[in-house]
Amino acid sequence: MTEQLNILILSCGTRNKILQYFKKELDGNGLVYAADTSELAPALYEADEHFIIPRLDEENYLDSILSICKENNIKAVLSLIDPELNVLAKHKDDFLNIGTLPIVSDKEAVELSFDKYKMFKFLETNGYNTVKSYIDKEEFYKDIEYGVIDYPVFVKPVKGSASINISKVTSKEEVDLLFNRFDNLMIQEFVDGPELGADVYIDMISGETVAIFTKEKIKMKAGETDKSVSFKEYELFELISRFCEEAGFKGIVDVDVFKVKGEYYISEVNPRFGGGYPHAYECGVNVPELIINNIKRKSNEGNVGNFEAGVHMLKFNEIMIMNKDNHILD
């Protein structure tokens, strides 16, 4: 009898495609479990079984996840939202002790990715192109005075995601106003160039970057890629491989990149499946398969850039209907 490779996907939300892909790749050799805090998360109903779990800030959160893993013989757990990645990374050993592999980077790398200023410093120190960033507004005003940087700039929270509270700002007056009103802001250079995204898999066993899919984002919607087109440039593959390994990322990672005057600028990392991952999968960059191999303690061979350029992804809305007894209708 082969071992059942049960997988648990936390905070599945509206990410139905991810659930569908894991079910397809497991192909009966394990069950896909989904969890969310709300029964109104449609992706729950793609799974073989699903659980409604406490919120991250509730006391019994960690215990209930660990119980679900233990009781259902879960071999690997992953999350689709940022705040939960910290928890998985911090409590990695608790999961490993009960035989569950968290598909997540180490704590330090996860923290690096959620602190935009720390990331800026890391990139600067290690010789990568960076988008100029300030947390000290006086330092920024000095650079304005010396012509090192110009308006417009972005003012955004140091920690935060999905374009929430990001303001394009054109004057000192507005910078002051935002800094007076909100805490923990940073000022970031406005760069004008195509926005690119990379779906990257760094093997959990070998630590090597084994898959990269790169796309240009053509249209965004609510902070998520709505339309994109694949492209290939070996220079960018090399940059991303080096960066991910140097920063210590592991597993599936989504990297945002700008291209300005022919140069690549790494802007942000989400150490989880990005909202645009379905594009990569449909082009043959099969991350669920790579994860399943790692769960089986098999490392993956390097296969970076094995996809076709010029392929478009176009998102649209599908719906689920839940009747008044909370049953999903077909």
Next chain:
Amino acid sequence: MTEQLNILILSCGTRNKILQYFKKELDGNGLVYAADTSELAPALYEADEHFIIPRLDEENYLDSILSICKENNIKAVLSLIDPELNVLAKHKDDFLNIGTLPIVSDKEAVELSFDKYKMFKFLETNGYNTVKSYIDKEEFYKDIEYGVIDYPVFVKPVKGSASINISKVTSKEEVDLLFNRFDNLMIQEFVDGPELGADVYIDMISGETVAIFTKEKIKMKAGETDKSVSFKEYELFELISRFCEEAGFKGIVDVDVFKVKGEYYISEVNPRFGGGYPHAYECGVNVPELIINNIKRKSNEGNVGNFEAGVHMLKFNEIMIMNKDNHILD
């Protein structure tokens, strides 16, 4: 031989469900044509045939739409985006002359719905509850002084949709800053209560409101309803019927309503299929069928509120993949 009821849907964008519903309701008794300015609009590929058309601001826009209607024996045309509704309403006769019925309200009603301040005045004059609105900031400051209104307030463009550039503002300083930076703004009272939405059909022949579906919006995403739950209140049906007929709306209309302290406040009208319409359809409020009857010169019987309460709609993303030769893959 029965007449072919060909229908053209303009600016179909990502509204795949609308195309699917029309195809289903026509059931072979006519073809569904779709048009968009971009070949990256996924809903194009749901239609029987599709066209890439000039942008609204291009000179040959109207002529190319009229040609498509004429050459393909189009019996009715509708648009899924706001700017195009003005054009359809303004040139209604040009379409009627070639045997195509534009499914759109009259020019005056369309204009009313796109001018938030005009709408405020209409509601106030006709005795409806309204959300207090100002275009004169000095008048607003006076009302602040007299305690008629309090911060926070919304500052938004008088004309504009999809929550673009809407700011929740807490001080005179911020109001001044926004008014200095942008033109044609208005200040609107911040009301705190459930956001409701109504999908309404006003018969194109009788002018009577024949269908209303009402839902509470549970979650929004990029200005669109992402999760909603149906509910029924006859008082609201009456209010919406009276309002739509008094304001002269026709065909399919999406009405936004707030409920504050037990009272309903009409906030906005989109005189087209709203982004949350699939909820209504799946609950049996079949607007494509009502439209098809009107095209056949058959008026519809009143059937307001014929749906079940407590039914949820949950949106999620589906994708289409277009290969490098611009073919959609199955």
